[in-house]
Amino acid sequence: AQTVTQSQPEMSVQEAETVTLSCTYDTSESDYYLFWYKQPPSRQMILVIRQEAYKQQNATENRFSVNFQKAAKSFSLKISDSQLGDAAMYFCAYRRGRLGNEKLTFGTGTRLTIIP
């Protein structure tokens, strides 16, 4: 069974600084998707970034980028120029294959605090 591990229950960063959130996963599949979701206090699950396993290039979305190490099964999220609005729970998620009937497997989350 696939598992997703987030080893940092809490992280904090000074506003405008850079922070990296860690995620490792276990799978025997070669074709899969990885996601980072943000959950602010409003509870809404918001997609931050996604990575297709077959793509070697790391995904980027504005201030958010990933370091995808397929052989090491590592998928970290880097947030540059941290802003107060980045404060939230961040969940790493894995989905096998490319079909929607494959479930998302979530990590336990990392709570990110932004220090003004």
Added chain:
Amino acid sequence: NAGVTQTPKFRILKIGQSMTLQCTQDMNHNYMYWYRQDPGMGLKLIYYSVGAGITDKGEVPNGYNVSRSTTEDFPLRLELAAPSQTSVYFCASSSGASEAFFGQGTRLTVV
């Protein structure tokens, strides 16, 4: 642009009561899901559906039932509520080749 809409947002149930959590999406997605999120944990899949008339169990289906009569709607039924079902429930939908879009969640407390 509504996306995925869940109702209600909050609910308190007494042990043994039943209720239905409503979920509707306006993106014409075939795939829909129900997750629960317990404190300090990630989301766990309860049930999912790949299209109207087709549903299947996820990781934690016991105590729940679902139906999918239309593409848009995917209600979750709780029968005989128990304290262990106290959680936040999320409905989500996906076109299949993309990420899942989530509703705002329902906080359910069983007392």
